[in-house]
Amino acid sequence: MNSDNIEIKVIISGKVQGVFYRAETKKAADKLNIKGYVKNLSDGSVEAVFNADQSKINHMIKWCHKGPAASRVDNILTQRIEQSENFDTFEIRY
Numbered sequence: 001m002n003s004d005n006i007e008i009k010v011i012i013s014g015k016v017q018g019v020f021y022r023a024e025t026k027k028a029a030d031k032l033n034i035k036g037y038v039k040n041l042s043d044g045s046v047e048a049v050f051n052a053d054q055s056k057i058n059h060m061i062k063w064c065h066k067g068p069a070a071s072r073v074d075n076i077l078t079q080r081i082e083q084s085e086n087f088d089t090f091e092i093r094y
Contacts, residue, residue, distance in 0.1 A: 004053045007036070007083045012064055013045040014074035021046050022092045024068040032056045035087035039094065051087050 012021070017040050025038045025048055034056055036049040048064070050057050067073050 005051055005083070006054060006057065007049060007051045007081050008057050008061070009079045009081050010048045010050065010061060010064055011041070011045055011077040012048070012067070012073055012075075013043075014067075015070075015072040016046045016067060017044055019070035020068050021071050025064070026090055026092055028063045029060060029090040032059060034060055035090055037087070037091045037093045039092070049081070049084075049087075051083065 022038045022040065025046075029036065029038075029050065032052065034050050034052040036051045038046060038048040041047050050060050052060070061076065061078060064076055065073055
């Protein structure tokens with residue numbers, strides 16, 4: 001794990017389920033070599049945890065504001081968290 005890495009939890013709300021938001025988030029994170037996960041929440045929002053350096057995370061958060069073509073992002077909450085897991089990849093959780 002890179003010592004410059006930080007971990008950010010992001011909650012994305014809007015029309016973000018049933019529009020390939022998780023799959024497209026994984027593609028974007030994989031391109032940037034970001035570790036972590038993305039999953040649907042029961043309230044209709046999507047949660048993601050990104051582990052990378054600040055510039056990659058900034059890029060990813062900017063991507064989250066747009067999302068895939070069929071999505072509509074209304075709000076994004078970001079919170080820096082303690083590194084909770086040692087992520088090897090970026091995964092979709094169910």
